[in-house]
Amino acid sequence: MIAVEGLVKEFKVYRRRDGLLGSLGTLFAREHTTVRAVDDISFEIPAGARTAYIGVNGAGKSTTIKILAGIMRPTAGRCLVDGIEPYRERRRNARSIGVVFGQRSQLWWDLSVPDSFQILRHVYDIPEPVFRRNLALFRELLDIDALGSTPVRKLSLGQRMRAEVAASMLHDPKVLYLDEPTIGLDLVLKTAVRELIGHVNRELGTTVVLTSHDLGDIAAICDRVLVVDRGRLIHRGSLRDLLDTAERRAVVFESGGPRPAAEIAAEITARLPGARASVLEGGRVRVEFATAATTSRQVLGFLLHHYDLRDFYAPEPGLESVIREIYAASAASGPPPRRAGSSRPTAAA
Ligand SMILES: Nc1ncnc2c1ncn2[C@@H]1O[C@H](COP(=O)(O)OP(=O)(O)OP(=O)(O)O)[C@@H](O)[C@H]1O
Ligand SMILES: [Mg+2]
DSSP: OEEEEEEEEEEEEEOOOSHHHHHHHHHHHOOEEEEEEEEEEEEEEOTTOEEEEEOSTTSSHHHHHHHHTTSSOOSEEEEEETTBOTTTSHHHHHHHEEEEETTBOOSOTTSBHHHHHHHHHHHTTOOHHHHHHHHHHHHHHHOGGGGTTOBGGGSOHHHHHHHHHHHHHTTOOSEEEEESTTTTOOHHHHHHHHHHHHHHHHHHOOEEEEEOSOHHHHHHHOSEEEEEETTEEEEEEEHHHHHHTOSEEEEEEEEOSSSOHHHHHHHHHHHSTTEEEEEOGGGOEEEEEETTTSOHHHHHHHHHHHSOEEEEEOOOOOHHHHHHHHHHHHHHTOOOOOOTTEEOOOTTO
């Protein structure tokens, strides 16, 4: 459904110098650096797949999605979505895709949600039964009727996001690009949005491309991941494989014995190679360990042997920590080669 080959997007960033002379100087010199936001990325996504596009802030996720959605032209390389180049045939492309940018509204600011939906119905020429079916679905899962006739600009972030997600799906798109679609949503609504995405994927075979910093979103929605780091694709595979690459794991338990938790934590840190234990609120002990030094089996064996385990659980490794590890591994194997003239953004990215 989506084929991306050698995709590159560069932005020219003009330097601002301090003071009046500086800004006058900028007028003439137009000094700039080039930020390579997307750096030679290639991947394929089959129809019906649910793919997470993961990376830290500034990694190039939104830029890639803007190109895929036809909003931006690449500097080099190309992509095909359902057989067309999105930025060349924007109108045709728009019919087969739905987009949510959590950080930017796609709705008409001064219109109410029902009015926006009516406009979209005409723009996309949505058949009456499809429109009705989808409205019923959004009512049921997102409670969109509760948004009433308030103009979008007066909605809360969570209310607006419900409308954005619904609007992106109104015309049964073949591909859904969701760039942080659960931003600002409480847990109940996050769950509802995840359910809705799963529903259209199952029922209509919708291809889903998601970016999110929320592991819950990714775990609930996606089965495969692409990890980007400074514009480069550094990992691709199933979600399970990604979590399994976590080099540090953790277990948390409560000890039933009389010994103070702090003492237990100190003992574990001293005796288990590569492990670090700390006391959490409520006296539970958290043991973090490097899988390279100690296996989960050894840790469990040690804990079972020495303590009276209660309320034992192993939290999933956090997405951010998994990504950090992948980045560290990628950095260790050498930074991606830079081309002359391009520079990387630093802390601002
Ligand atoms: N219009 C633009 N002009 C100049 N630089 C840009 C522009 N858009 C993005 N960039 C730069 O490109 C890089 C990638 O940005 P992008 O928005 O794609 O990151 P992201 O992975 O979506 O990050 P986040 O998780 O914060 O949303 C950043 O360094 C950003 O500053
Ligand atoms: Mg982004």
